[in-house]
Amino acid sequence: MRTNLFSKLPATAFSVLLALSLGACGGSSEPAATEDTSAQTTDATATTDAAADATAMTYADYAAAAVDDPVTIEAYVQGKQAWWENKASLYLQDKDGGYFAFETACTEDDYAKLTDGIKVKVSGYKGNFNGEDEVIDGSFVIEDDGDTYVAEAVDVTDKLGSDELVNYMNQKVAFTGLTVAASEDPDGNEVAFLYNYDGSGSQGDDLYFNVSDGTNTYSFTVESYLCDKDSDAYKAVEALKVGDTVDLEGFLYWYEGANPHITKVTVK
Numbered sequence: 001m002r003t004n005l006f007s008k009l010p011a012t013a014f015s016v017l018l019a020l021s022l023g024a025c026g027g028s029s030e031p032a033a034t035e036d037t038s039a040q041t042t043d044a045t046a047t048t049d050a051a052a053d054a055t056a057m058t059y060a061d062y063a064a065a066a067v068d069d070p071v072t073i074e075a076y077v078q079g080k081q082a083w084w085e086n087k088a089s090l091y092l093q094d095k096d097g098g099y100f101a102f103e104t105a106c107t108e109d110d111y112a113k114l115t116d117g118i119k120v121k122v123s124g125y126k127g128n129f130n131g132e133d134e135v136i137d138g139s140f141v142i143e144d145d146g147d148t149y150v151a152e153a154v155d156v157t158d159k160l161g162s163d164e165l166v167n168y169m170n171q172k173v174a175f176t177g178l179t180v181a182a183s184e185d186p187d188g189n190e191v192a193f194l195y196n197y198d199g200s201g202s203q204g205d206d207l208y209f210n211v212s213d214g215t216n217t218y219s220f221t222v223e224s225y226l227c228d229k230d231s232d233a234y235k236a237v238e239a240l241k242v243g244d245t246v247d248l249e250g251f252l253y254w255y256e257g258a259n260p261h262i263t264k265v266t267v268k
Contacts, residue, residue, distance in 0.1 A: 051123040059096035065126045072123040076149040083111040098170030104138040117148035132254040153249045178211035180244040192240040236265040
């Protein structure tokens with residue numbers, strides 16, 4: 001699933017999307033079309049051979065690879081964005097950096113096996129979607145050798161609005177001590193959050209809310225594909241009040257700028 005952008009409001013017209021990974025808020029699973037299921041399952045299974053036979057590169061080599069170059073990474077599942085039509089989008093990380101595997105061939109059975117921390121090898125091509133580095137047209141194998149890794153979220157609050165933030169692309173990140181600022185609904189009322197960016201939606205749609213670090217104001221989003229209306233984070237945003245102090249965690253996706261996909265909201 002694709003989302004919009006994140007940036008500083010006073011200086012720009014950009015927006016942020018924040019969304020939950022499966023591990024934190026339940027995720028999203030859309031069934032494959034029934035008429036194509038058997039063929040899609042065969043394709044998803046067969047393509048794992050490419051990943052199994054490939055040699056993994058370092059994060060530095062992956063980061064330096066050009067768009068459309070073949071890439072193979074070995075990393076650990078940190079969050080499952082969604083599964084649909086035998087394709088999975090995954091947040092992965094090793095000790096050197098983060099990765100986003102977009103629509104990787106994956107059966108529903110294999111998707112269920114992808115618990116947080118499990119190691120996988122993914123082969124595909126280097127892609128870039130509006131600034132977001134990702135592995136596309138990929139396949140993967142699970143390397144269930146007992147080696148697991150769950151990354152701690154790195155606090156990047158002091159990097160907001162800076163060029164340094166891109167160095168944390170696709171990693172688990174945290175934003176701390178931010179204050180909920182007012183949004184304006186279609187009727188001109190000050191509210192703590194909106195359904196959809198313009199307030200045109202209803203419960204179950206993406207949630208947008210503004211936060212301030214005391215100097216600048218930023219717009220954050222909880223994406224409903226990743227965090228549905230029954231998730232803890234979605235409910236936490238619906239309960240926000242202007243002036244609340246919040247800590248946030250998520251994955252630093254990129255879309256024409258920083259576009260965090262938040263996996264946890266804590267009201268202090």
